[in-house]
Amino acid sequence: MALDLSGLNPDQRAAVCATEGPLLVLAGAGSGKTRVITHRVVYLIERGVAPGNIVALSFTNKAADEMRERLMKMTTKAVADALVLGTFHSVGAAMMREQPDHFGVPKKFGILDQGDVYGLVRAVLRDLGIHGQGAERRFDLGAIVQRISLWKNDFVSPTDAQGLYFETEYDEAAAAVYGPYEERLRALGAVDFDDLICRIATTLEENAEARAYWQAKFRYLMVDEYQDTNRAQLEVVRRLAGERENVCVVGDDDQAIYGWRGAKVANILGFDMYFKRAQTIKLEQNYRSYAPICRCANAVIQRNTSRHEKELVPQRRGGDKVTLVVAPDGDQEARFIGRTIYREIKERGTRPEDIAVLYRSAKQCDAIEALLQEHGLPYRILGGQAFYDKKQVKDALAYLKVMLAPQDDLATRRALDVPSRGVGLKTIEHLSEFARHRNLSLAEAIHRSEEIADIPGRAAAGLRSFSAAIKRAQAHFYSSGSAVAPLQGLLEGVGLREYVLKEAGSEAAGTARWDGVVWLLEALGRFEQRARAKGGHARYNDFFQVMNATKEKDKDEGKEEDAARGQITLSTLHSAKGLEWPLVFLIGCEEGIMPHKRVSAPRISDAIAGDIEEERRLFYVGITRARDRLYITRAATRLERGAEVPRKPSRFLDDLPEADVQVHDIARDERLGHDNIASRAEAFLANLAKGL
Numbered sequence: 001m002a003l004d005l006s007g008l009n010p011d012q013r014a015a016v017c018a019t020e021g022p023l024l025v026l027a028g029a030g031s032g033k034t035r036v037i038t039h040r041v042v043y044l045i046e047r048g049v050a051p052g053n054i055v056a057l058s059f060t061n062k063a064a065d066e067m068r069e070r071l072m073k074m075t076t077k078a079v080a081d082a083l084v085l086g087t088f089h090s091v092g093a094a095m096m097r098e099q100p101d102h103f104g105v106p107k108k109f110g111i112l113d114q115g116d117v118y119g120l121v122r123a124v125l126r127d128l129g130i131h132g133q134g135a136e137r138r139f140d141l142g143a144i145v146q147r148i149s150l151w152k153n154d155f156v157s158p159t160d161a162q163g164l165y166f167e168t169e170y171d172e173a174a175a176a177v178y179g180p181y182e183e184r185l186r187a188l189g190a191v192d193f194d195d196l197i198c199r200i201a202t203t204l205e206e207n208a209e210a211r212a213y214w215q216a217k218f219r220y221l222m223v224d225e226y227q228d229t230n231r232a233q234l235e236v237v238r239r240l241a242g243e244r245e246n247v248c249v250v251g252d253d254d255q256a257i258y259g260w261r262g263a264k265v266a267n268i269l270g271f272d273m274y275f276k277r278a279q280t281i282k283l284e285q286n287y288r289s290y291a292p293i294c295r296c297a298n299a300v301i302q303r304n305t306s307r308h309e310k311e312l313v314p315q316r317r318g319g320d321k322v323t324l325v326v327a328p329d330g331d332q333e334a335r336f337i338g339r340t341i342y343r344e345i346k347e348r349g350t351r352p353e354d355i356a357v358l359y360r361s362a363k364q365c366d367a368i369e370a371l372l373q374e375h376g377l378p379y380r381i382l383g384g385q386a387f388y389d390k391k392q393v394k395d396a397l398a399y400l401k402v403m404l405a406p407q408d409d410l411a412t413r414r415a416l417d418v419p420s421r422g423v424g425l426k427t428i429e430h431l432s433e434f435a436r437h438r439n440l441s442l443a444e445a446i447h448r449s450e451e452i453a454d455i456p457g458r459a460a461a462g463l464r465s466f467s468a469a470i471k472r473a474q475a476h477f478y479s480s481g482s483a484v485a486p487l488q489g490l491l492e493g494v495g496l497r498e499y500v501l502k503e504a505g506s507e508a509a510g511t512a513r514w515d516g517v518v519w520l521l522e523a524l525g526r527f528e529q530r531a532r533a534k535g536g537h538a539r540y541n542d543f544f545q546v547m548n549a550t551k552e553k554d555k556d557e558g559k560e561e562d563a564a565r566g567q568i569t570l571s572t573l574h575s576a577k578g579l580e581w582p583l584v585f586l587i588g589c590e591e592g593i594m595p596h597k598r599v600s601a602p603r604i605s606d607a608i609a610g611d612i613e614e615e616r617r618l619f620y621v622g623i624t625r626a627r628d629r630l631y632i633t634r635a636a637t638r639l640e641r642g643a644e645v646p647r648k649p650s651r652f653l654d655d656l657p658e659a660d661v662q663v664h665d666i667a668r669d670e671r672l673g674h675d676n677i678a679s680r681a682e683a684f685l686a687n688l689a690k691g692l
């Protein structure tokens with residue numbers, strides 16, 4: 001398995017071969033930093049280092065998977081499996097599992113996810129009787145959770161926190177919650193994500209035995225995306241590296257996008273302060289993107305004042321200009337993206353996995369997702385939950401099926417369960433038996449449940465009202481010819497809405513969840529509309545099928561890398577870091593979205609609110625994900641609480657060099673008939689949707 005170093009330039013080769021002592025690779029996007037890490041791993045193995053002595057840390061699980069996949073191809077599966085490869089969190093958890101006593105956790109400790117943490121903080125607030133200005137609302141909880149997390153990663157103890165000067169009431173509440181929160185964690189025998197890092201750092205500091213053990217085991221350390229490490233992560237690296245200091249970190253200060261979460265760019269820029277013998281290698285060439293994309297990225301990032309001067313020097317000549325798309329409104333922006341992707345895949349043969357749609361905030365993806373779903377295009381979502389996979393949407397879909405396809409017993413069972421109506425397992429058994437004997441569907445059995453003896457009073461009442469609600473909705477549907485209003489009425493009538501809001505625990509969270517159901521209703525409306533436009537009846541089975549399509553496929557494929565094959569990627573900019581695609585859409589480039597509104601109008605303390613330079617770096621990360629072609633889109637107006645509100649273009653767009661950008665103004669170009677191909681594609685799509 002001789003390693004081929006010919007695919008590296010001299011600087012990269014130097015970085016791969018400098019295996020002993022501290023090394024910093026500081027370079028712009030797409031310059032081959034991650035490639036250096038993978039080659040270094042193989043190089044070390046070839047020089048006889050045991051895979052179990054090599055640690056490579058990435059920023060996300062996704063990036064770690066990708067690295068493992070590449071290494072699998074360069075070595076063998078056995079070797080790739082033996083490497084210590086993961087995120088700070090996953091490696092920290094593995095260390096704790098191996099030595100629970102040293103790290104002060106029970107043998108079977110639990111790891112709280114974000115939802116659990118919110119729950120815990122909410123409970124502590126309630127215990128403490130803090131109900132100040134909406135302390136229960138999600139936004140406020142988020143500020144408190146984030147504040148505690150920042151403290152933990154800065155090694156500020158609960159007692160230290162009490163003595164701090166508070167800028168806001170959230171900080172004050174957070175300081176009060178912090179101590180009891182930690183006590184509850186301990187009582188639960190659990191840790192949160194931050195513990196997976198800080199607990200490692202403190203134990204390695206305080207416990208000589210643990211330190212010696214892990215330093216002997218982790219002999220070569222590599223860290224990707226080092227610009228986004230925080231203080232606790234720096235300490236973990238230092239304490240694992242010990243005197244040997246076989247540490248190689250790679251990163252780009254221009255891609256530091258986690259300052260809001262406590263990442264310290266000083267870790268990378270001051271690397272030689274922490275590791276005195278450090279050697280620094282800079283990589284100048286960009287191998288990822290065509291020249292116009294690199295020039296746009298350079299022009300944007302140059303506007304930042306606090307940075308190390310460097311430029312992306314494109315190695316790939318030629319390439320199309322970057323397309324700036326101006327849509328009249330948000331809906332047309334989404335539709336432009338939908339039809340362009342459709343055309344790419346169906347007419348130009350672009351593979352879905354070569355396309356990504358990137359956005360600033362997770363909620364921007366709903367519009368795109370709904371559209372891809374309707375068009376039957378396969379996709380996956382990074383850093384969020386697929387919209388149609390969310391529980392409340394599946395529940396609502398089950399009700400739609402009970403209404404329109406009552407023979408679907410599975411849907412009926414699901415609907416019967418939420419919200420709970422006193423129907424237990426025994427009753428379901430009675431119903432099923434009744435149905436089986438008479439060859440009925442479960443729904444029909446429910447409608448005739450009064451004929452069944454043995455059903456207890458409470459369940460019987462539940463079944464009666466369920467049956468009546470369904471029949472009412474069906475009658476409404478037959479008289480009106482549309483399923484939208486009847487479904488909405490049904491969901492309200494059976495109390496699903498109330499249930500979703502209550503389950504969410506807070507008004508804001510509840511509203512966000514219910515938004516998913518609203519989207520389902522809207523998608524259904526559009527589906528019916530398309531059928532009507534073609535003068536036909538909506539075939540709802542097709543709607544159900546489209547809704548199920550991606551889910552089924554995911555299940556079959558199982559593994560993440562397989563699942564990625566054949567799917568368009570939708571991702572937040574934060575989750576897209578380090579990844580690349582031939583075709584990228586960077587959407588919603590407007591003031592208030594990117595840069596995010598919290599930057600211009602901070603609502604919480606400044607430490608938590610982002611800053612404009614970080615937003616610009618985020619934009620730079622977005623641009624530099626594109627290999628071949630890049631579309632940057634914005635809308636002139638957006639629907640906000642029922643009204644179309646004018647939107648200002650993002651200030652970052654002003655920095656794009658005119659010579660490298662072509663503008664496609666949808667309203668103007670359509671008037672001039674420039675978008676014939678696109679409109680043909682849309683007509684084709686509409687036909688397809690109808691023919692499904």
Ligand SMILES: Nc1ncnc2c1ncn2[C@@H]1O[C@H](COP(=O)(O)OP(=O)(O)OP(=O)(O)O)[C@@H](O)[C@H]1O
Pocket residue numbers: 007008009012027028029030031032033034035036252255287288577578579580624
């Ligand atoms: N010497 C080289 N010759 C050819 N292709 C290269 C070379 N170095 C890197 N590449 C390719 O360039 C692309 C970018 O490389 P890589 O992802 O390692 O960059 P990076 O510096 O880690 O980028 P980012 O800052 O976005 O994480 C990859 O497709 C990689 O295979």
Ligand SMILES: [Mg+2]
Pocket residue numbers: 033034035224578
């Ligand atoms: Mg990288």
